[in-house]
């Protein structure tokens with residue numbers, strides 16, 4: 001069943017529509033079969049699920065007999081998944097935390113190494129579909145976009161307080177928005193008269209500058225860029241890759257699911273660097289042994305969802321899974 005029907009991957013992430021009857025899931029886990037096949041959860045193995053969300057992937061690990069530590073920045077996700085997975089409570093530990101802080105969480109639990117890990121980054125369907133969280137372009141709500149209480153500044157704070165130069169950088173770098181300068185100068189004019197408070201206000205202001213062509217809302221890229229900036233998503237990813245890699249036991253596998261090219265590029269480069277035997281630079285006379293190598297790369301090309309999966313869950317369409325094994 002198609003729960004939501006969008007044509008563009010960005011629309012899948014950012015726009016919103018009423019879920020069809022029977023499609024009220026908190027979040028449908030993407031690439032779940034592939035995650036299980038590659039990460040091989042089994043009794044006695046301790047998994048870290050760094051992005052618990054609705055608990056769909058964790059449920060698969062638990063069903064296979066593994067123990068799971070589930071992290072999420074979002075208290076709603078922890079409450080929901082904790083309730084849904086209550087029958088596994090004896091093998092499940094939940095903590096509200098950024099996966100970038102994995103070291104502190106494991107230290108506090110007295111755990112040295114983990115037998116496998118997954119991060120499935122971005123926002124959950126629940127977050128996107130809840131107007132009061134401020135991620136939605138289609139339903140008016142407060143211009144918030146914070147994934148959790150650890151995030152200090154709201155999207156409104158960014159739009160109302162940031163310098164025009166920084167806003168242009170955010171829209172260009174995180175939204176790949178070509179009209180960043182025009183959009184920002186309009187926002188800056190408007191915010192003097194009346195500060196931005198709602199998603200609807202921002203979406204309308206961007207529409208003043210960029211007329212709608214096709215199905216995608218003109219503010220789609222602006223919303224993506226702000227969400228990434230508000231939650232420091234790329235910074236968390238960079239720090240999280242290091243933090244989780246450092247705690248993997250020998251033979252443990254680590255999977256990362258991304259939803260857009262900015263994230264995927266970071267993961268691809270990180271896994272490539274940490275699995276290459278040799279490194280070379282133009283200024284060196286010859287290649288050198290790579291001192292950072294700790295992985296075997298299991299996915300030279302990322303794994304994409306099957307056509308059946310994207311037909312059933314259009315939000316899976318832009319997902320990419322990359323996996324490494326600790327050597």
Ligand SMILES: C[S@@+](CC[C@H](N)C(=O)[O-])C[C@H]1O[C@@H](n2cnc3c(N)ncnc32)[C@H](O)[C@@H]1O
Nearest residue numbers: 029051053054055056057072073098099120236
């Ligand atoms: C795509 S959903 C994960 C869905 C989950 N795998 C499932 O099967 O339901 C992403 C979740 O990760 C959380 N999240 C995003 N970035 C995070 C971070 N840096 N640390 C912890 N949680 C994060 C979000 O709050 C959201 O609940």
